[in-house]
Amino acid sequence: MVPMDEKSFSQAVALLSGEHSLAILRYLAPGEWRIASDVSRALHIHTTTASKFLGGMHALGFLDRRPRRAHTRSAFEYRIAAPRIALALDLTEGPAPLRQALDFYLDYVSHVLARGRRLGWPAIAEKLEARLDRDGSGSRDGLFERIVRGGDARGMEELRSVFHGIHDEFLQITSASVGTETARRLLAGAADEARKGREQVVDRYGLRKVLEA
Incomplete structure (x- = not known):
């Protein structure tokens, strides 16, 4: 079966x-x-x-x-097809989809920057980009190579940790300019946009939760 x-x-x-x-x-x-x-x-x-x-x-x-x-x-x-019908459910996690998770987080970053510019807050976008440039978190290939060295489980944990920290700093930067509630709405909207089309991976591995203030 x-x-x-x-x-x-x-x-x-x-x-x-x-x-x-x-x-x-x-x-x-x-x-x-x-x-x-x-x-x-x-x-x-x-x-x-x-x-x-x-x-x-x-x-x-x-x-x-x-x-x-x-x-x-x-x-x-x-x-x-057969006189016996049986159902079997595979509950094993399998390898963590690190590439898809990284794509979600980097799309989140892109949506945050785009929303800042679209709403007429270029100064916020510049500060956010400066934060990413500080440790290379915006580099897809470089960050992925660093994360996968830890293996599937540890790599996913590190990835969530990295972007939890980035999200917290994004919240601080945007809150200083537009207020906490507006900043939270901006970041939540960016996370929702990034989640579209990859809901199963995002929900199964709790990727969205680390982006909640």
């Missing part, structure tokens, strides 16, 4: 917990090829309900599927 990732596991649980799921599986248990309308007629359920379940279970690998050979409109036939 191949363990599922979290998304596939959640989809399987949702499908199998449906009102008609077990009845449909029992109907398919003999192993014969069936189309959605067969299931609908046999169990007195809507064809759309049967079709969604069959398609979803096929996508997860629990049902075989083939085009139906007929002169009428085309349809897919399904049969159960």
